[in-house]
Amino acid sequence: MPELPEVETMCRGISPVVGATIKRVVDPNCAFRPLKIQPTIKTIHRQLHGRLITGVSRIGKRVLIETEPFALVLQPKMTGLVAIDRAPDAAHVRLILTLASNKVNELLYWDSRGLGTVALIPKDDVQRQLVIGKLGPDALAITESDFFERLASTHRPIKVALLDQKILAGVGNLYASEMLHAAHIDPRTPASKLNSNAYRRLFQQMLRILLEAIEHEGSTLSDGTYRNALSREGSYQSKHLVYDREDENCRSCGKSAIVRIVQAQRSTFFCPTCQKR
DNA sequence: CCCCAGTCCTGCGGGC
């Protein structure tokens, strides 16, 4: 499940495409449901062929392939991957950009469940279409005071608030559980009820965990889906203290078994000893 | 406005 560290790893991995020229935008005729793409692949081909890729960037959990004057925006959601030259398998490759470059032949969008989306938008519209009203500040760029103010403004449980991309962009289900555990905060606590000390711990642990996860190229879970841009697995899953560890002993206090609850229809994992209200 | 539930989509694992 690509969250900020996994998407950042994809961006770094595909950086060799910068400086390449796009030859063709190709529909690989994937056997599954068609890719959610706007406008059509044909139109995107017409707009992009012959253009130089000037940069690769990330906004929250989205990947931007930048040209002049367009940006191709890839949203991997649950099971999408952006890769170069090879993907986990051929069957689930949903989009191919063939490139003129001495470093890399193809930029691939692969997605096993196909929940992800691709869109081409004018670069000048990125802020208006993707950021304003849709995404809060990036989790690696937000200030501590802004983090505090934005989260404390809702009465929802802190775990649910952390997943709201309008409040803060980049944190997903896995890292939300991990950072709350590291900060010793009960995930059920209303975000408005946490004091500034708790927010300071949460802010610091969020940065530490996201940066460490990037160092480890993200987390590849037991389903094995997530890979970096070269199809290599991440290794941060070995550092997880609570995520997907229901009934296992807490790796921090050693006293309690990890508990799984459901909040806003998503699994939350926590240690009842380490994370008291 | 605020918040929650339903939806999309495929692969996998548990139960029988």
Next chain:
DNA sequence: TGCCCGCAGGACTGGG
């Protein structure tokens, strides 16, 4: 051994 069902969840939609 094989089939069926439920579950995984990011982000969007609709409704209370």
